[in-house]
Amino acid sequence: MGYFALNTAATSKKSTLGGGLKGWKPITPPPTPPSASPTSTPPRSPLPWRRYSSSPSSGESQAPWAQSRNWRTGAPLQPSKVTSLPKYDDNLPGNVVFLPVQLPPSGSIIYEKLGGDENENPWGHPAVITGMFLDDDGKECVYIRLCTSFGSQRVEDHRKPEHWKFFVLADNMEDIRPHPHTRLATLEPGSGKFPKRTYVNIGRNAEYSIEFAHLEKWGQTPVKFDAESTQLIAKNRPY
DSSP: OOHHHHHHHHHHHHHHHSSOOTTOOOOOOOOOOOOOOOOOOOOOOOOOOOOOOSOGGGSOOOOTTTTSSSTTTOOOOOOOSOOSOOOSSTTOTTBEEEEOSSOOOTTOTHHHHHTTOTTOOOTTEEEEEEEEEEOTTOOEEEEEEEEEOGGGOOHHHHSOGGGGGGEEEEOBSSOOOOOTTOOOBOBOTTOOOBSSOEEEEOOTTOEEEEEGGGOBOOSSSOOBBOHHHHHHHHTTOOO
16 A cells, blocks of 8 residues: 555544554655656757759748848849859850949949939849940959849839830749730750749849859859840830
C-alpha cells in the first residue's frame, strides 16, 4: 500500500477508536527517487541553402526579391549567380543591369540628362541596355531604360490611360498579360526572368546615358531581352 492509503487507514482507525492507538507512529513516506536527468535534445542541423529558380514550374518563384513592395524598399537580393557585369561588346544591348542607389561621381554624363531636376530619381532600378558608345575620352558608355514594378501594381491602376503607351510589360514570373495596345517584351531563350510584374519605360524622354563602369550586375540569373524586343524598346515602340 502506498503512503496515501496507509495514512488513510491509520487515520480512519484512530477516529474509530476514539482515543487512538498507543505507540502509534505516523508512517514516514519512502524517499522520492531522484528524477531522471532530462534528455537533452540534439541541436538541429542547419537547413540546406535553398536556391531560387528562374523557372515558374519549380514552385520557387517567391524569392525575397519577389516579395518586396517596390524596387527602392525591397529586401536585399539573394546572392546572385551573376559574378560580374556582362562583357562590353556587341552582344551587350538587351542585357539588364542595375543603376545603384549610390550616386556616380559628379562628372558622370548621366547628370547631363538629369540637369537640376530634383524630382527625377532613377536610382535603385534595374535597367535594360539599349545602345552603347564611347565618350570623348574613350570611356565605355551605354544607353539605358529603367524597369519598374509600380509597387506591385498594374500600369492601368498606377497611370492614366494616356500614359499606358509609354510602358511595355517585360516577360516575368507573375503576370504576362500586356495592357491594351502594347505587346509583351520577350526575353532570349535561356534568359532569367523578372520574378514579378515589371515594365520598361519607353517614353521618349526616359532614356539615360551613363558610363558602363557605374552600373552593377542585377538578378539571380542574367536577364536579357531578345533582339526584337530590344529594338522596340530602343525605338519607343510599344508593339
